[in-house]
Amino acid sequence: MALKAAPESQALLLELQALDTKLNQLGHRANTLPELTTIAALSTEREMLRGAVGEQSGAWEDAQLELKRTAADVAVVEARVTRDKERLQTSASVKDVAALEQELAALARRQSDLEDIELAVMETVDQRAAVLATSRAELEALDASIAEAATSRDGALAELDADRQRATASRTEIAGRVPDDLLALYEKQRARYGVGASLLRGGVSGASGVTLNSSDMVTVRAAAPDDVLLCPDSSAILVRTNESGL
Secondary structure, X not given: OOOEOOHHHHHHXXXXXXXXXXXXXXXXXXXXXXXXXXXXXXXXXXXXXHHHHHHHHHHHHHHHHHHHHHHHHHHHHHHHHHHHHHHHHHOOOHHHHHHHHHXXXXXXXHHHHHHHHXXXXXXXXXXXXXXXXXXXXXXXXXXXXXXXXXXXXXXXXXXXXXXXXXXXXXXXXXXXXXXXXXXXXXXXXXXXXXXXXXXEEXXXXXXXXXXXXXXXXXXXXXXXXXXXXXOOOOOOEEEEOOOOOO
């Protein structure tokens, strides 16, 4: 038996469809907020920069260790120089004095070389520290940008959620006024085809945007006002009103 429903009940489906369309749009907007793209891009950049900071930090620490080793080598040479100078002052042996002077000359060359190395390592430490500081500052700036985008995202989502709650409440109220069998058909067609109800305006189905052919229009005109019809193109419930051009 063909489904029947009062024209007023069928007209409610248009309001229901409008709210379902709005809810879909709200969901789409929530999933495609520009802030989400911004956060994803910044987060990817942040992960790359974090990796660079880790490598730079390791390089800086390695340079510091090298500086400590070089400084320790310098200290050892300086201690030997001090010891040999003290021995030189107290030695009465010509042979010992010659040996000490020769060793002091070698130590002086060694100390000069080590101090040159120490200066070079100090420059490396400073350079790597500067690079690390710059990267850390960039990382802090990225964190701030991500936090700002997240705040904007949360605000936008809160507004969308408020709209969704209002639309859901309205949908519940309208759905409660639609007969169960008509509502069930609407939900079935919407789940299957994407649109549950379509307004016929001037012979054109709103869901498909297609003008009904003459044969279909004959069928529509012959139907009783409470007959529930389906759009031949979209399979949505075809709602007839004074705008339908019948």
